[in-house]
Amino acid sequence: EAGVAQSPRYKIIEKRQSVAFWCNPISGHATLYWYQQILGQGPKLLIQFQNNGVVDDSQLPKDRFSAERLKGVDSTLKIQPAKLEDSAVYLCASSLGGSGVYEQYFGPGTRLTVT
Amino acid sequence: GEDVEQSLFLSVREGDSSVINCTYTDSSSTYLYWYKQEPGAGLQLLTYIFSNMDMKQDQRLTVLLNKKDKHLSLRIADTQTGDSAIYFCAEEYNFNKFYFGSGTKLNVKP
Numbered sequence: 599e600a601g602v603a604q605s606p607r608y609k610i611i612e613k614r615q616s617v618a619f620w621c622n623p624i625s626g627h628a629t630l631y632w633y634q635q636i637l638g639q640g641p642k643l644l645i646q647f648q649n650n651g652v653v654d655d656s657q658l659p660k661d662r663f664s665a666e667r668l669k670g671v672d673s674t675l676k677i678q679p680a681k682l683e684d685s686a687v688y689l690c691a692s693s694l695g696g697s698g699v700y701e702q703y704f705g706p707g708t709r710l711t712v713t
Numbered sequence: 714g715e716d717v718e719q720s721l722f723l724s725v726r727e728g729d730s731s732v733i734n735c736t737y738t739d740s741s742s743t744y745l746y747w748y749k750q751e752p753g754a755g756l757q758l759l760t761y762i763f764s765n766m767d768m769k770q771d772q773r774l775t776v777l778l779n780k781k782d783k784h785l786s787l788r789i790a791d792t793q794t795g796d797s798a799i800y801f802c803a804e805e806y807n808f809n810k811f812y813f814g815s816g817t818k819l820n821v822k823p
Contacts, residue, residue, distance in 0.1 A: 643811065691755070691756075
């Protein structure tokens with residue numbers, strides 16, 4: 599079974615520029631998450647999708663971050679304009695969803711550096 | 714549920730046992746999880762425990778849960794150099810939402 603794919607793996611941009619990240623979850627996984635992991639911290643949930651609908655985006659800075667999951671499969675996360683404090687690893691995870699033990703499968707992440 | 718706390722570092726010798734501790738705040742958490750993150754990789758689920766259990770053993774891993782104190786621990790028996798990584802505990806709150814701790818970096822010395 600192929601894992602969660604993310605691209606690019608690394609990105610360096612200047613502040614005020616725009617950037618987009620892409621995630622392809624495991625086939626058949628209904629739930630998709632985007633997390634922000636700042637160096638030395640645990641992942642912080644930005645947005646959660648169930649199929650192509652948003653379940654939780656309460657911690658997404660909506661003035662500059664946006665995300666979509668068209669057709670309930672791939673997802674993109676965009677930052678426009680970027681700030682220095684956006685430097686982090688952006689992790690995508692997917693899961694079958696539902697109740698019970700809930701295993702999230704994580705992609706390798708995109709490391710963003712804002713200069 | 715936002716304050717999931719872990720100690721930052723742990724150093725042990727190969728062959729010793731490692732104990733990584735975590736405290737959480739949401740008493741309604743259904744499941745609590747331990748994830749492992751190796752350099753440059755995403756998180757990988759190691760084990761989990763249901764909130765009505767006190768202990769769970771899975772090969773070299775033992776999870777202890779003290780619900781009264783909201784304390785979770787992960788014991789790794791016979792720690793190997795390949796166990797060097799960052800370990801995150803996570804609590805599940807509401808429905809399929811998670812808070813992660815800040816991670817404990819385990820260093821295993823040969």
